[in-house]
Amino acid sequence: MTTRLNLTPRNLTLELAHSGIPSAAYIHIPFCRRRCYYCDFPISVVGDRLRGETSGTISHYVQILSQEIAATPALGKPLETIFFGGGTPSLLSSSQLAQILARLERQFGISAQAEISMEIDPGTFTLAQLQAYLSAGVNRFSLGVQAFQSELLQACGRSHDLNDIWQAVELFRQAKVQNFSLDLISGLPRQTLEQWQESLLKAVAIAPNHISIYDLTIEPGTVFGRYYQSGASPLPSDELTVQMYCLAQQTLTKAGYDHYEISNYAQPNYQCRHNRTYWENRPYYGFGMGAASYTNNQRFTRPRKTKEYSDWVENFIAAGGVLDCPQTPPxxxxxxxxxxxxxxxxxxxxxxxxxxxxxxxxxxxxxxxxxxxxxxxxxxxxxxxxxxxxxxxxxxxxxxxxxxxxxxxxxxxxxxxxxxxxxxxxxxxxxxxx
Incomplete structure:
Protein backbone atom coordinates (compact mmCIF):
# COMPACT_ATOMS: atom_id res chain seq x y z
CA MET A 1 0.00 0.00 0.00
CA THR A 2 1.41 3.39 -0.99
CA THR A 3 1.42 6.41 1.28
CA ARG A 4 -0.06 9.63 0.00
CA LEU A 5 2.22 12.62 0.02
CA ASN A 6 0.47 15.89 0.77
CA LEU A 7 2.81 18.81 0.11
CA THR A 8 0.35 21.67 0.54
CA PRO A 9 2.53 24.74 1.25
CA ARG A 10 2.26 26.17 4.74
CA ASN A 11 2.63 29.76 5.80
CA LEU A 12 6.26 30.60 6.45
CA THR A 13 6.19 29.21 9.98
CA LEU A 14 9.53 27.51 9.32
CA GLU A 15 8.06 24.43 11.00
CA LEU A 16 10.49 22.06 9.32
CA ALA A 17 13.48 24.27 10.09
CA HIS A 18 13.12 24.67 13.81
CA SER A 19 10.31 22.47 15.12
CA GLY A 20 12.80 19.95 16.51
CA ILE A 21 14.38 20.35 19.91
CA PRO A 22 18.19 20.02 19.78
CA SER A 23 19.45 16.54 20.51
CA ALA A 24 23.02 17.09 19.30
CA ALA A 25 25.95 18.96 20.84
CA TYR A 26 29.29 20.01 19.35
CA ILE A 27 32.15 20.62 21.81
CA HIS A 28 35.16 22.55 20.53
CA ILE A 29 38.55 21.66 22.05
CA PRO A 30 40.90 24.26 20.54
CA PHE A 31 44.34 22.93 21.52
CA CYS A 32 46.94 21.59 19.08
CA ARG A 33 50.62 20.76 19.26
CA ARG A 34 51.17 22.99 16.24
CA ARG A 35 49.06 24.64 13.56
CA CYS A 36 48.85 22.70 10.29
CA TYR A 37 49.66 24.79 7.22
CA TYR A 38 46.12 24.53 5.82
CA CYS A 39 44.28 25.20 9.11
CA ASP A 40 42.18 28.31 9.77
CA PHE A 41 40.21 26.82 12.69
CA PRO A 42 40.10 28.64 16.04
CA ILE A 43 42.92 26.88 17.91
CA SER A 44 45.61 27.52 20.53
CA VAL A 45 49.06 25.97 20.01
CA VAL A 46 50.47 24.31 23.17
CA GLY A 47 53.56 22.56 21.77
CA ASP A 48 54.68 18.95 22.02
CA ARG A 49 55.08 18.70 25.82
CA LEU A 50 51.86 20.12 27.23
CA ARG A 51 48.56 18.29 27.40
CA GLY A 52 45.49 18.24 29.63
CA GLU A 53 47.24 16.76 32.67
CA THR A 54 50.05 19.32 32.63
CA SER A 55 48.59 22.50 31.12
CA GLY A 56 46.92 25.14 33.26
CA THR A 57 45.63 26.73 30.03
CA ILE A 58 43.74 23.58 29.08
CA SER A 59 42.40 23.10 32.61
CA HIS A 60 41.14 26.69 32.71
CA TYR A 61 39.46 26.28 29.32
CA VAL A 62 37.64 23.13 30.48
CA GLN A 63 36.38 25.10 33.48
CA ILE A 64 35.06 27.96 31.28
CA LEU A 65 33.54 25.47 28.82
CA SER A 66 31.73 23.69 31.67
CA GLN A 67 30.36 27.03 32.86
CA GLU A 68 28.95 27.73 29.40
CA ILE A 69 27.27 24.32 29.29
CA ALA A 70 25.78 24.83 32.77
CA ALA A 71 24.38 28.25 31.78
CA THR A 72 22.71 27.00 28.58
CA PRO A 73 18.96 26.33 28.93
CA ALA A 74 17.96 22.71 28.27
CA LEU A 75 15.27 22.70 25.60
CA GLY A 76 13.82 19.29 26.36
CA LYS A 77 15.44 16.27 24.72
CA PRO A 78 18.36 14.18 25.94
CA LEU A 79 21.41 14.30 23.67
CA GLU A 80 21.50 11.65 20.94
CA THR A 81 24.88 12.72 19.51
CA ILE A 82 27.92 14.51 20.94
CA PHE A 83 30.98 15.46 18.90
CA PHE A 84 34.32 16.55 20.38
CA GLY A 85 36.09 18.45 17.59
CA GLY A 86 39.09 20.71 17.39
CA GLY A 87 41.83 21.29 17.53
CA THR A 88 43.01 18.01 19.00
CA PRO A 89 40.55 16.70 21.61
CA SER A 90 42.94 13.83 22.39
CA LEU A 91 45.14 16.38 24.20
CA LEU A 92 42.47 16.32 26.93
CA SER A 93 43.03 13.98 29.85
CA SER A 94 40.39 11.29 30.23
CA SER A 95 39.24 12.93 33.47
CA GLN A 96 38.74 16.27 31.69
CA LEU A 97 36.71 14.62 28.97
CA ALA A 98 34.68 12.77 31.61
CA GLN A 99 34.11 16.08 33.41
CA ILE A 100 32.64 17.64 30.26
CA LEU A 101 30.42 14.63 29.61
CA ALA A 102 29.19 14.66 33.21
CA ARG A 103 28.26 18.33 32.85
CA LEU A 104 26.36 17.59 29.62
CA GLU A 105 24.56 14.72 31.36
CA ARG A 106 23.51 16.91 34.25
CA GLN A 107 22.33 19.77 32.04
CA PHE A 108 20.66 17.94 29.14
CA GLY A 109 20.74 14.21 29.73
CA ILE A 110 22.48 11.76 27.38
CA SER A 111 20.60 8.95 25.68
CA ALA A 112 21.79 5.43 26.42
CA GLN A 113 22.15 4.94 22.64
CA ALA A 114 23.98 8.23 22.04
CA GLU A 115 26.76 8.45 19.47
CA ILE A 116 29.70 10.16 21.23
CA SER A 117 32.43 11.01 18.72
CA MET A 118 35.94 12.31 19.31
CA GLU A 119 38.55 13.57 16.87
CA ILE A 120 41.89 11.97 17.72
CA ASP A 121 45.31 12.43 16.14
CA PRO A 122 48.03 9.80 15.66
CA GLY A 123 50.82 10.17 18.17
CA THR A 124 48.70 11.93 20.81
CA PHE A 125 47.37 8.99 22.84
CA THR A 126 48.37 5.76 24.54
CA LEU A 127 46.47 2.51 24.96
CA ALA A 128 45.59 3.41 28.56
CA GLN A 129 44.32 6.80 27.45
CA LEU A 130 42.23 5.29 24.66
CA GLN A 131 40.71 2.77 27.06
CA ALA A 132 39.90 5.60 29.48
CA TYR A 133 38.13 7.56 26.72
CA LEU A 134 36.06 4.48 25.96
CA SER A 135 35.24 4.02 29.65
CA ALA A 136 34.15 7.68 29.83
CA GLY A 137 31.58 7.02 27.09
CA VAL A 138 33.25 7.79 23.75
CA ASN A 139 32.10 5.19 21.21
CA ARG A 140 33.27 6.67 17.91
CA PHE A 141 36.71 8.05 16.97
CA SER A 142 37.78 10.11 13.97
CA LEU A 143 41.48 9.56 13.23
CA GLY A 144 43.20 12.46 11.43
CA VAL A 145 45.58 10.58 9.13
CA GLN A 146 45.44 13.00 6.13
CA ALA A 147 48.12 11.17 4.05
CA PHE A 148 50.20 7.99 3.99
CA GLN A 149 53.37 9.63 2.63
CA SER A 150 55.98 11.15 4.97
CA GLU A 151 56.80 13.96 2.55
CA LEU A 152 53.15 15.03 2.34
CA LEU A 153 52.69 14.93 6.11
CA GLN A 154 55.73 17.17 6.48
CA ALA A 155 54.59 19.42 3.64
CA CYS A 156 51.31 20.23 5.38
CA GLY A 157 52.80 20.65 8.87
CA ARG A 158 51.31 17.61 10.56
CA SER A 159 52.78 16.69 13.95
CA HIS A 160 52.63 12.92 13.33
CA ASP A 161 54.56 10.56 11.07
CA LEU A 162 53.79 7.22 9.42
CA ASN A 163 54.85 5.21 12.46
CA ASP A 164 52.33 7.18 14.55
CA ILE A 165 49.56 6.26 12.08
CA TRP A 166 50.23 2.54 12.23
CA GLN A 167 50.66 2.63 16.01
CA ALA A 168 47.29 4.43 16.35
CA VAL A 169 45.59 1.76 14.24
CA GLU A 170 47.18 -0.98 16.35
CA LEU A 171 46.02 0.74 19.55
CA PHE A 172 42.47 0.84 18.15
CA ARG A 173 42.67 -2.90 17.60
CA GLN A 174 44.10 -3.61 21.04
CA ALA A 175 41.37 -1.50 22.67
CA LYS A 176 38.73 -3.24 20.51
CA VAL A 177 37.38 0.06 19.17
CA GLN A 178 34.18 -0.85 17.33
CA ASN A 179 33.56 2.37 15.39
CA PHE A 180 36.18 4.64 13.91
CA SER A 181 36.58 6.95 10.94
CA LEU A 182 39.69 7.90 9.02
CA ASP A 183 40.35 11.33 7.40
CA LEU A 184 42.32 11.93 4.19
CA ILE A 185 43.11 15.13 2.27
CA SER A 186 43.41 15.34 -1.53
CA GLY A 187 44.88 18.19 -3.56
CA LEU A 188 47.94 18.74 -1.36
CA PRO A 189 50.99 20.54 -2.82
CA ARG A 190 52.94 18.22 -5.14
CA GLN A 191 50.56 15.34 -4.42
CA THR A 192 50.40 12.91 -7.34
CA LEU A 193 47.57 10.64 -8.45
CA GLU A 194 49.78 7.64 -7.61
CA GLN A 195 50.26 8.89 -4.05
CA TRP A 196 46.53 9.46 -3.70
CA GLN A 197 45.76 5.96 -4.92
CA GLU A 198 48.27 4.56 -2.42
CA SER A 199 46.59 6.45 0.43
CA LEU A 200 43.15 5.22 -0.61
CA LEU A 201 44.28 1.60 -0.82
CA LYS A 202 46.01 1.76 2.56
CA ALA A 203 42.89 3.28 4.09
CA VAL A 204 40.74 0.48 2.64
CA ALA A 205 43.21 -2.12 3.96
CA ILE A 206 42.81 -0.70 7.48
CA ALA A 207 39.03 -1.12 7.01
CA PRO A 208 37.66 1.72 9.16
CA ASN A 209 33.89 1.94 9.44
CA HIS A 210 33.89 5.40 7.88
CA ILE A 211 36.21 7.44 5.64
CA SER A 212 36.14 11.22 5.11
CA ILE A 213 37.80 12.67 2.01
CA TYR A 214 38.51 16.41 2.05
CA ASP A 215 39.77 18.40 -0.92
CA LEU A 216 42.34 20.99 0.18
CA THR A 217 40.96 24.51 0.38
CA ILE A 218 43.42 27.40 0.47
CA GLU A 219 42.26 29.75 3.22
CA PRO A 220 43.49 33.34 3.70
CA GLY A 221 45.73 33.79 6.72
CA THR A 222 47.07 30.23 6.69
CA VAL A 223 50.63 29.22 5.80
CA PHE A 224 49.34 27.73 2.55
CA GLY A 225 47.37 30.92 1.96
CA ARG A 226 50.62 32.90 2.08
CA TYR A 227 52.59 30.48 -0.08
CA TYR A 228 50.11 29.30 -2.69
CA GLN A 229 47.32 30.55 -4.90
CA SER A 230 44.39 28.23 -5.60
CA GLY A 231 44.86 26.43 -8.92
CA ALA A 232 48.54 27.39 -9.26
CA SER A 233 51.58 25.10 -9.11
CA PRO A 234 52.70 23.23 -7.00
CA LEU A 235 49.04 22.54 -6.15
CA PRO A 236 47.48 19.85 -8.36
CA SER A 237 45.59 21.18 -11.37
CA ASP A 238 41.80 21.29 -11.40
CA GLU A 239 41.85 18.36 -13.81
CA LEU A 240 44.00 16.32 -11.43
CA THR A 241 41.82 17.11 -8.38
CA VAL A 242 38.78 15.94 -10.37
CA GLN A 243 40.64 12.70 -11.12
CA MET A 244 41.43 12.33 -7.41
CA TYR A 245 37.78 12.81 -6.47
CA CYS A 246 36.61 10.25 -9.03
CA LEU A 247 39.32 7.78 -8.00
CA ALA A 248 38.20 8.04 -4.38
CA GLN A 249 34.58 7.48 -5.37
CA GLN A 250 35.45 4.44 -7.48
CA THR A 251 37.89 2.91 -4.98
CA LEU A 252 35.76 3.33 -1.87
CA THR A 253 32.41 2.35 -3.35
CA LYS A 254 34.04 -0.74 -4.87
CA ALA A 255 35.32 -1.58 -1.38
CA GLY A 256 31.76 -1.48 -0.02
CA TYR A 257 31.56 2.07 1.32
CA ASP A 258 28.39 4.06 0.67
CA HIS A 259 29.10 7.54 -0.71
CA TYR A 260 26.37 9.08 1.43
CA GLU A 261 27.64 12.70 1.43
CA ILE A 262 29.90 14.73 -0.85
CA SER A 263 33.00 14.12 1.31
CA ASN A 264 31.98 11.07 3.33
CA TYR A 265 31.82 7.30 2.88
CA ALA A 266 30.48 4.73 5.32
CA GLN A 267 30.05 1.02 5.72
CA PRO A 268 26.40 -0.02 6.24
CA ASN A 269 24.95 1.45 9.48
CA TYR A 270 28.04 3.58 10.15
CA GLN A 271 27.12 7.00 8.79
CA CYS A 272 28.05 9.81 11.17
CA ARG A 273 24.80 10.50 12.99
CA HIS A 274 26.05 13.77 14.42
CA ASN A 275 27.07 15.29 11.11
CA ARG A 276 23.73 14.35 9.60
CA THR A 277 22.23 16.82 12.08
CA TYR A 278 23.98 19.61 10.17
CA TRP A 279 23.18 18.34 6.68
CA GLU A 280 19.51 17.86 7.56
CA ASN A 281 19.41 21.42 8.93
CA ARG A 282 18.28 20.26 12.37
CA PRO A 283 19.02 22.29 15.52
CA TYR A 284 22.08 21.61 17.67
CA TYR A 285 23.93 23.02 20.65
CA GLY A 286 27.46 24.34 20.24
CA PHE A 287 29.95 24.90 23.07
CA GLY A 288 33.45 26.29 23.18
CA MET A 289 35.68 28.81 21.48
CA GLY A 290 34.54 29.46 17.90
CA ALA A 291 31.75 26.86 18.12
CA ALA A 292 28.55 27.40 16.15
CA SER A 293 25.06 26.55 17.40
CA TYR A 294 21.57 26.48 15.90
CA THR A 295 18.83 26.69 18.53
CA ASN A 296 15.46 28.46 18.63
CA ASN A 297 15.96 29.31 14.94
CA GLN A 298 19.07 31.32 15.90
CA ARG A 299 22.48 30.65 14.36
CA PHE A 300 25.33 31.88 16.51
CA THR A 301 29.13 31.53 16.44
CA ARG A 302 31.15 32.10 19.58
CA PRO A 303 34.31 34.29 19.63
CA ARG A 304 37.41 32.70 18.07
CA LYS A 305 39.96 34.03 20.58
CA THR A 306 40.49 32.65 24.10
CA LYS A 307 40.11 35.93 26.03
CA GLU A 308 37.10 37.06 23.97
CA TYR A 309 35.44 33.66 24.44
CA SER A 310 36.01 33.78 28.20
CA ASP A 311 34.53 37.28 28.38
CA TRP A 312 31.57 36.17 26.27
CA VAL A 313 30.83 33.25 28.62
CA GLU A 314 30.86 35.65 31.59
CA ASN A 315 28.35 37.93 29.83
CA PHE A 316 26.27 34.93 28.70
CA ILE A 317 25.94 33.75 32.30
CA ALA A 318 25.02 37.26 33.43
CA ALA A 319 22.33 37.41 30.72
CA GLY A 320 20.71 34.23 32.01
CA GLY A 321 21.80 32.05 29.08
CA VAL A 322 20.09 34.19 26.43
CA LEU A 323 21.79 34.51 23.03
CA ASP A 324 21.85 38.08 21.72
CA CYS A 325 21.27 37.39 18.02
CA PRO A 326 18.34 37.60 15.55
CA GLN A 327 16.28 34.68 14.32
CA THR A 328 17.20 33.25 10.94
CA PRO A 329 14.96 34.84 8.26
CA PRO A 330 12.93 32.56 5.93
Missing part, protein backbone atom coordinates in the same frame (compact mmCIF):
# COMPACT_ATOMS: atom_id res chain seq x y z
CA UNK A 331 15.09 33.23 2.86
CA UNK A 332 18.21 32.11 4.74
CA UNK A 333 16.44 28.98 5.99
CA UNK A 334 15.60 28.05 2.39
CA UNK A 335 19.21 28.55 1.29
CA UNK A 336 20.44 26.52 4.27
CA UNK A 337 18.11 23.64 3.40
CA UNK A 338 19.41 23.61 -0.19
CA UNK A 339 23.09 24.16 0.60
CA UNK A 340 23.23 21.50 3.32
CA UNK A 341 20.71 18.97 2.02
CA UNK A 342 22.16 18.77 -1.48
CA UNK A 343 25.41 17.55 0.07
CA UNK A 344 23.63 14.29 0.92
CA UNK A 345 23.27 11.38 -1.49
CA UNK A 346 19.48 11.42 -1.06
CA UNK A 347 19.28 15.19 -1.53
CA UNK A 348 16.46 17.44 -0.34
CA UNK A 349 12.87 16.38 0.19
CA UNK A 350 10.38 18.41 -1.82
CA UNK A 351 8.23 18.63 1.29
CA UNK A 352 11.01 20.65 2.94
CA UNK A 353 10.82 23.16 0.07
CA UNK A 354 7.07 23.35 -0.46
CA UNK A 355 6.56 25.44 2.67
CA UNK A 356 8.21 28.36 0.89
CA UNK A 357 5.46 28.69 -1.72
CA UNK A 358 4.92 28.23 -5.46
CA UNK A 359 7.00 31.21 -6.55
CA UNK A 360 10.12 29.89 -4.81
CA UNK A 361 9.49 26.41 -6.18
CA UNK A 362 9.37 27.81 -9.70
CA UNK A 363 12.55 29.84 -9.10
CA UNK A 364 14.37 26.76 -7.82
CA UNK A 365 13.33 24.62 -10.73
CA UNK A 366 14.05 27.32 -13.35
CA UNK A 367 17.56 27.54 -11.94
CA UNK A 368 18.13 23.78 -11.69
CA UNK A 369 16.57 22.62 -14.96
CA UNK A 370 19.71 23.27 -17.08
CA UNK A 371 21.76 21.22 -14.62
CA UNK A 372 19.21 18.42 -14.81
CA UNK A 373 19.76 18.34 -18.59
CA UNK A 374 23.54 18.17 -17.97
CA UNK A 375 23.10 15.21 -15.66
CA UNK A 376 24.21 17.03 -12.50
CA UNK A 377 20.76 17.19 -10.85
CA UNK A 378 18.22 14.39 -10.58
CA UNK A 379 14.66 14.16 -9.29
CA UNK A 380 13.84 10.84 -7.65
CA UNK A 381 10.59 9.37 -6.39
CA UNK A 382 7.82 6.99 -7.38
CA UNK A 383 4.95 7.12 -9.85
CA UNK A 384 1.55 6.02 -8.52
CA UNK A 385 -2.01 7.15 -7.90
CA UNK A 386 -2.89 9.59 -6.38
CA UNK A 387 -0.51 12.50 -5.71
CA UNK A 388 -1.04 15.94 -4.20
CA UNK A 389 1.83 18.43 -4.46
CA UNK A 390 0.68 21.96 -5.05
CA UNK A 391 3.54 23.90 -6.55
CA UNK A 392 5.58 20.81 -7.45
CA UNK A 393 3.01 18.73 -9.34
CA UNK A 394 3.37 20.89 -12.44
CA UNK A 395 7.15 20.73 -12.32
CA UNK A 396 7.34 16.97 -11.73
CA UNK A 397 4.31 16.18 -13.85
CA UNK A 398 5.90 17.86 -16.86
CA UNK A 399 8.94 15.65 -16.42
CA UNK A 400 6.84 12.50 -16.37
CA UNK A 401 4.22 13.50 -18.91
CA UNK A 402 1.36 13.98 -16.47
CA UNK A 403 1.81 10.76 -14.49
CA UNK A 404 0.47 10.74 -10.93
CA UNK A 405 3.24 10.68 -8.35
CA UNK A 406 3.63 9.43 -4.78
CA UNK A 407 6.25 9.11 -2.06
CA UNK A 408 9.15 11.15 -0.80
CA UNK A 409 10.22 12.97 -3.95
CA UNK A 410 13.67 14.51 -3.68
CA UNK A 411 16.08 16.79 -5.52
CA UNK A 412 19.63 15.47 -5.44
CA UNK A 413 23.05 15.98 -6.98
CA UNK A 414 24.31 13.05 -9.05
CA UNK A 415 27.41 11.09 -8.07
CA UNK A 416 30.11 11.92 -9.04
CA UNK A 417 29.36 14.67 -11.60
CA UNK A 418 26.78 16.61 -9.59
CA UNK A 419 28.91 16.43 -6.45
CA UNK A 420 31.94 17.63 -8.41
CA UNK A 421 30.08 20.70 -9.65
CA UNK A 422 28.08 21.33 -6.47
CA UNK A 423 29.72 24.74 -5.95
CA UNK A 424 28.59 25.85 -9.42
CA UNK A 425 25.01 24.68 -8.80
CA UNK A 426 24.79 26.19 -5.32
CA UNK A 427 26.33 29.51 -6.37
CA UNK A 428 23.71 29.79 -9.11
CA UNK A 429 20.90 28.95 -6.68
CA UNK A 430 22.13 31.54 -4.17
CA UNK A 431 22.31 34.23 -6.86
CA UNK A 432 18.82 33.46 -8.17
CA UNK A 433 17.12 33.16 -4.76
CA UNK A 434 18.69 36.01 -2.83
Missing amino acids: EEVLLDILMLGLRLKEGVSLSALSQFGDDKIQQIWTCLQPYQHQGWIAMTGAIAQPFYAKGWNKVIGNMFYGENLVGDWRLRLTDPQGFLFSNVVLADLFEKLE
